[in-house]
Amino acid sequence: MRTITESARQIPVVSETEVLVAGGGPAGIGAALGAARAGAKTLLVEQSNAPGGMATTGLMSHWSGSRESPLMNEIVERMAKSPSLPQEIQALTEADLKWSISHECQKAVLFQMLKESGVTVQLYTMVTDALTENKRVSGVITESKSGREAIRAQVTIDATGDGDVAARAGAEYLLGREEDHRCQPVTLMFRIGGVDYSQAVFPGSFESYMNIPKGEIQALGKQHLPHPAGHVLLYRSRLPGEVCVNMTNVTDIDGTDVRQLTKAEFICREQIDAIIQFLREFVPGYRKCYLVAVAGNVGVRETRHFKGVYTITAEDIVEATVFPDWIATRNYFNFDIHSLVGPGLDKHGAQKEFKARGMYTIPYRACLPEKIDGLLLSGRNISGTHKAHSNYRVMGICTSIGHGVGIAAALAVKHQIQPRAVDPAEIQKQLLACGVQV
Template structure:
């Protein structure tokens, strides 16, 4: 039995967890970051995600601070072209941050180490240590046996809220009314694709696509990464024919693909497995098997039907299926869809959300449509505040929530569940945990002004800065205009040489 004590333990090293660990470490708290994998990044790396979704609403960069420091380092290391402006944001959001997944793992670790954080890999959560109503640590199992890891404050960044659930915290699994959750996806990539031929096909067959767009880098970046970045959802005719011929086994009625930072590599967000409960081992196992069956079929389909894929091969699958949604831990405030859509402000803001409500179809094969039965893409009026109260579970002390499992309805979660937001939430959670541990106070009693000041000191953006927005917009428009001039034929619809005509 191994016994250790820390000021802060961050359980889970995904986008929210590794940023939380950096933030906690920077407060001076003795911090441990634990993950079941042997690398950081969570779903971004282990589920083989494509680009990081925007940190932006329109051209305004809403998420800054440590998440942006991480993006800057990826650009500096030649691992990303940075946030790319999506000329038609419908379906993918205003910007996409293409990145090298293998370099992400290293760069995340490097920043964690620089913050003085200890890391423990290959360690699976096995229980929450309680002292009354207070979380006093976690138990994990690994090759060394059982470990008792005590802390003044624990950050639950497991995505599924495992630590909170083990503490007896109240939660809602999926949608409150029927416990349905967003579908899961086993991501994959194919290599040796003739991407010029693929782009040309999309260009020549616009009616075959639900949406598609070019994505334009807006800053200096490595020459090695220069590429024509794009995203497209469709290939409907091929999909229909192949399904009718019994040649395609897939959970959707279209293919969603993007290119990547590597030449000839295409990323697929194209399997769909409904009714996966990420908190249930049997359900998760069944999801993996079903996802892999779909991948096998889609690869054969792409080779046979889609121009550019004749010589392509399956080069990557996620180590695990990507689970979009599971537990929503009930906190001192439950973020609502209306808060998101109306752009509500809260005094205890710790970051701002900006992404449309993006709910993949929970019940069937179609794309966006009726939110009850199908998926939904709901634009929001403005950025909105995420209050600190959503990170603090009701009743349970010694615990701060980070990432996709914070307190929100399923619909509101559909907006902040992407990486930019969960990273920013992670910064707030880690900072709050560090400050609470160092002061000997409970997270719920933390002085919000002090937390906000510390976030601002570390570069977070809590309120709109009109001057920055003006500069960001001008820069984005300049790069978009240059792209359109150099590429008079492009896949983005309804756009001439003036990028302000882009659908918002």
């Protein structure tokens, strides 16, 4: 590839903060609230126009994975009290009702929580590089309407999902699964309206087989939807007649490559029309459905897995390991590995067949890049195998990880030490005081 040399230039240092959180998705929200509530001067930098990441801008249907976390419960309970929700909630089960996301109300609640906790938020800003001195991150470079700027920070938390800061800082990582670096497929979420809830069906997993008048629903999807789409995943929402659709599917996309992301966006947009036609023709209750909203970005399930001081394995999850340096507890989910070649579940995935001894914890060491200082990982980019990641990548668990990592960053600032020198017992003391249980 041809290259050019950019000329050196001076850029303004626009902020100096104690804790900088790059990315405002579930992991970044948890981290920013954790750090600010623990007393650190905290700045959250987010590329889009709202906090929440996949939970809001990504139009995700529901929060999974860490349903006993006090912070998660605060996030969803406050959303449920939003004055902007419809006054009559349609037929939702007790569990759906609590964890189902009303995207705009959820954004509003996250804005409120960040403001109340004293987090400074900077939106519309892409973190493009890490400031590094001798393998130590001391802040980031950003690009925005205001141009290229620098922000200095005592501790930087990478909650970008893809680990953009850690990658630019030179932290070691593996892309996708170990043997061939292929990543899970990507999906552009969307919401439809005009669904008749009195008739509608809601298959919620790949193994939700249902006989509907024209045949079995998953088989019909595979037969009639454009490959590699083909599974039928539909989720109730709080909005009358609206349903969240998780059915577009594009395989072999590297979510850290902008041209591949663009290609995926085009393919998903074409699939949406076909999916709506399919739902109208085959699925009870959807005869009059129409498109309401499409996510602000393609949902990327998997990209970089960084090399941490510890790497979480599938066995740790199955064995329900309680690590001595736990920072996120009571996590439970399945091995949600989507097929890498078409619709449905990969042969290594386990949804209904998933078995574990109980709930597991996340160790602090998995959030510490092995060789880079000044930096913590939060969310789906922490250190874990492809299979383990398919479990802890869900939003509830990412939020809980963020909570612990944010507190750790605040402690590093308080004691003026590197994150790797923070005593996990001190993080745990603060988490327990917040109501976290082991």
